[in-house]
């Protein structure tokens with residue numbers, strides 16, 4: 321059976337034009353997907369049942385036992401952490417936030433190690449953003465800053481920028497200029513019209529220089545700013561000013577380098593300066609397919625987008641204090657539930673070591689680095705393949721992912737709802 325208009329649950333582009341062929345409970349072919357999508361749909365290395373660490377080995381357990389044990393671990397803990405959420409659908413994220421509130425836990429999503437600084441900057445100065453459809457149809461200048469879409473979001477350029485047609489452009493491929501700003505010449509830089517190579521940690525200064533030029537202060541610019549010549553800065557500023565509709569996309573090169581959220585704030589303020597002359601927008605390149613959704617869902621329910629601490633009985637948010645890396649580094653939490661993410665692969669070593677010391681339970685379809693730190697893992701259906709649910713694309717557009725077949729695994733929602741019910745029962749709210 322061929323299913324059309326399938327949504328890819330891998331990266332924040334959420335491409336919705338895949339054609340997937342299914343035989344029984346197996347995907348046998350994928351059309352229109354990039355290599356990352358093919359791996360996700362065709363990869364078949366799932367756990368067959370929940371597993372529990374027993375001495376040096378793993379023991380298979382039933383879903384009922386695994387759910388009961390997870391609820392007991394969370395109920396026993398004084399300072400539980402519920403982490404991850406970016407690789408699951410909004411309905412499961414919503415149960416997670418309610419579970420966090422019921423337990424008085426700290427709940428955090430993967431923004432904490434990717435675009436958390438972007439959110440902090442947006443909270444300070446706002447977000448002049450737009451949908452990817454607007455970029456595709458209108459943008460004649462596109463800037464990729466600190467991001468390499470060819471590797472991390474392989475179809476971003478073909479669907480929305482460099483190689484896409486634009487409704488309001490006569491010959492989009494020729495009319496559109498692409499500028500890449502990065503500390504090294506990436507594959508994306510190789511196909512750009514202009515590559516701006518900056519010294520590591522130099523983003524803030526280069527953004528400030530561009531703001532000064534746009535403000536008419538060319539005489540203040542020194543001959544080099546963080547490795548970029550004055551002539552190139554003038555040329556780039558003229559291209560930005562000459563755009564009819566410009567779009568800046570930025571990635572972790574900006575959020576996780578020296579300056580962090582101040583870099584993003586400076587980039588947003590450059591966008592605001594440019595809007596005195598012409599039309600410009602700015603958007604983060606969100607990585608996990610539903611990390612944007614985790615910020616949305618957390619905010620609807622608690623008022624805060626990530627790092628939400630319910631220990632006081634109300635929601636409290638203070639990045640740097642309530643962010644999971646800081647809590648784990650201080651050795652503060654005494655149990656952790658990881659859902660749809662892999663902190664074992666992405667957190668600093670000290671945090672991973674703490675996760676290995678405390679009872680950590682992972683809900684995830686696949687074995688990953690976190691499995692090696694966990695006491696218990698519960699495999700679930702993969703959203704977009706054998707489970708459905710709502711996700712948010714990197715531009716904030718909600719998209720419904722589809723279930724292609726009914727398999728043998730429960731969804732994240734099914735498992736989390738059972739854990740939630742069990743905790744509620746014990747807490748006497750049942």
Ligand code: SF4
Nearest residue numbers: 328331334335354475
């Ligand atoms: S670009 Fe991202 S969403 Fe689109 S097919 Fe590739 S991995 Fe999937």
